[in-house]
Structures are given as C-alpha cells and as structure tokens.
Amino acid sequence: MRKEIRVFYVFSIVILSGLWEGLARSGIFPSEVLPPFVTTLCGSIQLIVADELPKHLLASGYRWAIGFSISLVLSVPVGIWMARSKRVYHFLDPLLTLTYPVPKAAMIPILMLWMGAGDLSKVTVIIIGCFIPLVISAYHGAQGVETSLIWSARAMGMGEKKILFRIILPASLPTVFSGIRMALAISLIVVLGSEMIARQSGLGYYLFNSLEMGLYQTTYSVLIIISGIGFLLDRILSLVMKNVLDWV
Amino acid sequence: MKTVRAFSAVRRILLQYYSVFLVASLWEIVGRSGAIHPVLLPPVSKVAVRFFELLFFDQLLYHTGQSMFRMWTGLGLATLVGVPLGIMMARFASVRSLLEPPLTLGFPIPKVGVYPVLIIFFGVLHTSKIMLIFIESAFPIVMATFHGALLVEQRLIWSAESMGTEEREILWKVIFPLTLPHIFMGFRIGLIVSLIVVFLSEMIASAEGLGHLMMSSSRGFRSADTFVAIAMISILGLLFDRSLLSLRRKMLKWHPEGEHH
Numbered sequence: 001m002r003k004e005i006r007v008f009y010v011f012s013i014v015i016l017s018g019l020w021e022g023l024a025r026s027g028i029f030p031s032e033v034l035p036p037f038v039t040t041l042c043g044s045i046q047l048i049v050a051d052e053l054p055k056h057l058l059a060s061g062y063r064w065a066i067g068f069s070i071s072l073v074l075s076v077p078v079g080i081w082m083a084r085s086k087r088v089y090h091f092l093d094p095l096l097t098l099t100y101p102v103p104k105a106a107m108i109p110i111l112m113l114w115m116g117a118g119d120l121s122k123v124t125v126i127i128i129g130c131f132i133p134l135v136i137s138a139y140h141g142a143q144g145v146e147t148s149l150i151w152s153a154r155a156m157g158m159g160e161k162k163i164l165f166r167i168i169l170p171a172s173l174p175t176v177f178s179g180i181r182m183a184l185a186i187s188l189i190v191v192l193g194s195e196m197i198a199r200q201s202g203l204g205y206y207l208f209n210s211l212e213m214g215l216y217q218t219t220y221s222v223l224i225i226i227s228g229i230g231f232l233l234d235r236i237l238s239l240v241m242k243n244v245l246d247w248v
Numbered sequence: 249m250k251t252v253r254a255f256s257a258v259r260r261i262l263l264q265y266y267s268v269f270l271v272a273s274l275w276e277i278v279g280r281s282g283a284i285h286p287v288l289l290p291p292v293s294k295v296a297v298r299f300f301e302l303l304f305f306d307q308l309l310y311h312t313g314q315s316m317f318r319m320w321t322g323l324g325l326a327t328l329v330g331v332p333l334g335i336m337m338a339r340f341a342s343v344r345s346l347l348e349p350p351l352t353l354g355f356p357i358p359k360v361g362v363y364p365v366l367i368i369f370f371g372v373l374h375t376s377k378i379m380l381i382f383i384e385s386a387f388p389i390v391m392a393t394f395h396g397a398l399l400v401e402q403r404l405i406w407s408a409e410s411m412g413t414e415e416r417e418i419l420w421k422v423i424f425p426l427t428l429p430h431i432f433m434g435f436r437i438g439l440i441v442s443l444i445v446v447f448l449s450e451m452i453a454s455a456e457g458l459g460h461l462m463m464s465s466s467r468g469f470r471s472a473d474t475f476v477a478i479a480m481i482s483i484l485g486l487l488f489d490r491s492l493l494s495l496r497r498k499m500l501k502w503h504p505e506g507e508h509h
Contacts, residue, residue, distance in 0.1 A: 189441075
C-alpha cells in the first residue's frame with residue numbers, strides 16, 4: 001500500500017470514530033443506546049484482557065478453524081476431479097447448480113436435529129457453507145489450465161501424479177484463492193449466525209446475550225472486536241496470497 | 249411427432265439431472281425403510297405433500313411474502329444506492345478518497361455482527377432486518393460497480409468528450425453499459441448474501457417469515473415442515489439466480505461476457 005493511501009485510511013478511521021464520539025456525546029441518543037466510542041473501545045480492551053470473552057473467542061475460533069480447513073481439504077480435490085473427469089462433472093454439476101443459491105444457514109435446524117445443538121452441527125454447517133464456492137473455484141481454476149501445458153508435460157514424460165501437483169494445482173491456485181476469499185466471508189457469517197441461533201458459547205452468543213441483558217455497551221465492544229477479527233483475517237489471507245502467488 | 253419430441257425432452261432432462269433423481273430416490277428409500285426415524289429424515293414424498301398442504305391450506309405463502317418483502321426491499325435499496333455510488337467513486341477522485349477507505353475496511357467484516365446494534369436502533373420488526381440486508385448486499389454491489397467502472401477505458405470517455413457528449417450522456421451511454429457486467433456480478437453476490445441474511449435474521453429473531461417457519465417447526469419436531477421451508481428457500485434462490493443469469497445474457501448480448509454461462 002502506498003504511503004499517501006495509508007494516510008487516507010487512518011484519516012477515515014479517525015473521522016468515523018470522531019463522528020461516533022460526537023454523535024454519542026451530543027445527547028441525541030441516550031447513552032445506553034449509543035455509548036461514546038472511547039468508552040466502547042476501552043470496553044473491548046477490558047473484555048479481551050480481563051473478562052470471559054477469550055473463552056468465547058476461542059470457542060468460535062476453534063469451530064471456524066476446523067470447519068474451514070475441513071471444507072478446504074475436501075473441496076479442492078473434488079473441484080479438480082470435476083475438471084479432470086467428465087463423468088464426475090456430469091454427476092456433480094446438476095447437484096451443485098441446484099444447491100448453489102440455497103443459503104446453507106438454512107440447514108442449521110436440520111443439522112441440530114441430527115447432531116444436537118453442540119459443536120458438531122455448527123462445524124458441519126461451516127463445512128457445507130464453504131464447500132460449494134470452494135469447489136466451483138477449484139473447478140474453474142483447473143478447467144482453465146491450458147491443455148497444451150498438460151500435453152507438453154506428458155510428452156516430456158511427466159507422470160499423471162506429477163502433472164496434478166506440479167501443473168494443475170499451481171495453475172488453479174489464483175482462482176482457488178478468490179474462492180477462499182468468498183468462503184471466508186460466508187464462513188464468518190455462518191459461525192456468528194449459528195451461534196446466535198443455538199446460543200451456548202462463542203462470539204455470536206456473547207453478542208446476543210449482552211443485547212438481551214441490556215448491556216448495550218458490551219454489544220458495541222464485541223462488535224468492534226468482531227470487526228477487527230474480520231479485517232485481520234482478510235489481511236492475513238491477502239498476505240498469504242501475495243506470497244504464494246508471487247510467480248503470477 | 250409431438251410425443252416423440254416430448255419423449256426426447258424428458259429423456260434429456262432425466263439424463264442431464266440423473267444425479268439429482270438418484271439422490272432424491274435414495275433419500276425416499278432411506279426415509280421409508282425406517283432405518284432412520286421419520287422425524288430425523290421425512291421421505292421426499294411426504295415433504296412434497298406437506299409443501300402443497302402448507303401452500304394451499306396454511307401460511308406458507310404469507311411467510312414467503314414476508315421474507316421476500318424484506319429481502320427485496322433491502323437488496324433493491326442496496327442496488328439503488330450502490331450502483332450510482334460505485335460509478336461516482338470511479339468518476340470523481342474526491343468521492344473515491346472519501347469512500348474507498350471505509351468501504352475497503354468494512355468489506356471483510358461479517359455484517360451479521362451489526363444485527364444486535366440494528367435491533368437496538370430499529371427494533372425486531374421489518375426495519376432492522378431490511379437494514380441488515382441493505383448493509384450486507386450494498387458492499388459487494390458498490391465494490392463491483394466501482395472496480396468495473398474503473399476498468400472503463402479512458403480513451404472511450406475522452407473520445408466521447410471530444411465529440412461533444414455531455415457528462416450525463418457519457419455516464420448513461422458509455423460508463424454505465426460498460427460497467428454492466430460487473431454490476432451483474434456484484435448483484436449476484438448481493439442476491440446470495442441477502443438470501444442468507446434474511447433467513448438468518450428471521451431464525452434469530454422473528455415472528456414471521458420462512459426463517460421463523462423453519463425454526464418453529466424444528467422446535468416442534470415437525471421436521472417435514474422444516475424441509476418444506478428449506479425447499480421453498482431453495483426454489484426461490486434457484487429461480488432468482490437463474491432469472492438473473494438469463495436477464496444478464498439478454499442484456500449483455502453485445503458483450504463478450506454475455507456469451508458464456
């Protein structure tokens with residue numbers, strides 16, 4: 001990021017938080033409805049350092065990490081397989097087209113019925129939610145690999161396995177990464193959403209619990225933390241992307 | 249002749265979607281066999297019967313209407329606000345430097361987290377849900393429009409200007425049509441996200457809508473009804489997505505991107 005652009009970003013954060021602070025102090029809204037920014041930010045720090053929030057943060061993070069990585073490990077091979085085999089494509093494509101626009105969060109009540117309201121159903125819904133965008137992106141990536149590349153590798157005596165790992169997988173990575181970005185956004189929605197529906201632990205639970213107990217300032221503080229996490233994950237992803245794809 | 253053609257059409261559909269029929273019949277067999285309790289997995293045929301019962305003799309249409317009203321109001325507002333905003337960001341440096349930082353920063357944040365705050369301000373009825381859908385779907389629409397409008401070749405704008413085209417006409421005749429493929433892309437993401445969010449918000453806090461129907465029926469262990477709600481959501485999602493793609497094909501006939509899909 002160029003330096004002047006970075007200045008703009010810092011500037012806009014300062015302005016937005018200033019607006020929040022000003023609006024809260026002006027007395028248009030009661031202070032419970034809109035607590036001042038500084039108080040809220042201090043509240044966020046306090047929640048992380050001294051309160052029970054780390055427990056919920058870990059609970060959400062652990063479900064998210066397991067669900068997201070299982071989905072990634074399952075979906076990329078399936079997508080590449082679809083691109084390599086016509087039969088697999090004809091089997092899976094109609095199923096994927098039919099289920100693609102269906103919000104996977106709708107599966108939460110059924111999964112809760114099957115697996116209980118614990119971690120298993122929440123992890124499963126994350127796996128399902130991320131699966132289709134990842135499969136589709138891996139399929140398009142592997143599909144886009146130039147056939148001439150595969151032919152010339154074969155002509156030079158490269159084995160099928162080597163072709164898969166040395167040519168097809170790396171060549172489809174840029175497309176897979178755009179799928180990962182989409183899946184990241186969906187997985188965060190689903191993690192929080194499922195915790196808001198079946199409330200036991202996690203950030204979504206904590207957020208709604210504070211709302212229902214009327215601790216509005218805590219709600220805002222948790223919101224700041226969630227925003228920070230979403231932003232951080234996205235930055236990490238684009239850093240990884242930049243390093244892995246430096247040859248593109 | 250007619251019957252032959254109809255027969256071959258049926259055959260084509262059966263062959264093309266054979267996996268769907270396979271999965272559905274497997275579901276039916278397992279559901280009927282009694283291996284899994286019917287509360288856990290009601291057979292497809294029972295879900296289909298319940299679908300029509302709820303549609304004609306119960307409140308399925310009412311719940312669907314409530315969900316659709318919320319979704320389309322939010323998504324429509326997001327499009328009405330998002331598209332002009334995205335184009336203005338690409339056209340005017342001042343708008344861009346004002347809006348790009350907060351939009352880029354806000355993009356990766358899961359906006360469902362804002363829902364409790366929206367409840368504080370707007371209550372648990374329509375408004376907070378519409379606002380949440382608006383926020384979630386406005387981000388992809390604005391960003392896609394903005395990036396699309398940035399890609400419009402400056403040469404085209406210059407040549408239009410040199411031929412004496414007015415600013416407004418440049419917007420309508422040059423920039424908007426060339427940005428359209430990207431607007432469609434953003435709208436498609438917005439559509440899917442708003443479908444997710446409307447049902448989530450109804451599952452979290454609502455007294456009506458398909459999300460509420462789903463939660464209340466599963467809490468009452470009327471799982472056939474839960475599947476009915478899921479089926480309705482799937483049908484609507486599929487219908488919207490398909491119509492969007494065919495609309496895009498029609499509107500982008502002149503564009504190379506309109507050809508595939």
